[in-house]
Amino acid sequence: MTQDKLTDDQFLNDQEAAVEKSLRPQTLQQYIGQDRVKNELRVYIKAALDRQEALDHVLLYGPPGLGKTTLALVIAHELNVNLRSTTGPSIEKAGDLVAILSELQAGDVLFIDEIHRLPKSIEEILYSAMEDFYIDIIVGQGSDAHAVHYPLPPFTLIGATTRAGQLSAPLRSRFGIVEHMNFYTEAELTTIIQRSAQVLAVVVSDEGAHELARRSRGTPRVANRLLKRVRDFAQVENQEQIDQKLAASSLDQLQVDDHGLDQTDRKLLTMMIELYQGGPLGLKTMAVNLGEEQETIEAVNEPYLLQQGFLKRTPRGRVVTPKAYEHLGIPFPKGE
Ligand SMILES: Nc1ncnc2c1ncn2[C@@H]1O[C@H](COP(=O)(O)OP(=O)(O)OP(=O)(O)O)[C@@H](O)[C@H]1O
């Protein structure tokens, strides 16, 4: 199983997509974890509803699979409005954006995923749309060209990104609500797995759910994927229940270790140790040596390895920690 398949939704077929949808919580109440984010949003949503106004624009950022898209759906649901969904790279021309904006009704949510990949020219149109709910567009060419002023209903833009650093300052500053999504705790992931097991009609013991949670790299999407794969092992081995032992042995076969590190994570750490004495190393060198996209390493591998204390950031680059040496069973070099 590759990294992409664990953390991306884009490889799903229709049937898998339907299951994926049924796993998504719909209300803030069902949405597990991210308590700080939820508590803040609860207040803002209630205030907007009381004032009968559109909710302020929301920016959600954090590593893939932590529930940004899900939270956007939940917000629209709680506001009781329509959600129109698109992605940054799919809006190529000003006309694409105008078409989307002109369909919005008062109070609606427009969700733009991967908002850091919006073309610059489109981003500039968004500024006035977000701030004052109008757009000025140029129609015609040459001497016929003239600006058309286009008023919009008040709406809520929800932007999601795995790379907040890539967002321009003017765009970022137009979001009134900016929320950073954190990795989930083992307890939260255990609850998510138990809920998903019910939806999928599989039986998982408490210990089995906890074993899966421990190895899910703090990420609900990974938790759900691992649950589905281990369900396959249970079926093939004629086991009615996923217990701790089955979960552990299946995950070992999937090469997901007991800290949730996958092959790429381990390859990254091992490469840094073997070729660079543990660093410091820049992102670019990491990517070249692994044959991976720099963006993937920055958004997927690095945040989890930092959070788990296997990598450390220094002014000169990333450094492997003694904890990582120990985890990989490589002796830590004595001080020079
Ligand atoms: N808080 C949560 N409670 C329960 N399940 C969740 C939660 N957050 C996410 N999930 C599950 O994890 C899956 C992935 O979440 P989602 O697609 O929202 O992640 P994302 O942050 O948008 O990822 P990406 O950056 O790749 O777009 C969802 O299908 C959902 O089932």
Ligand SMILES: [Mg+2]
């Ligand atoms: Mg998403």
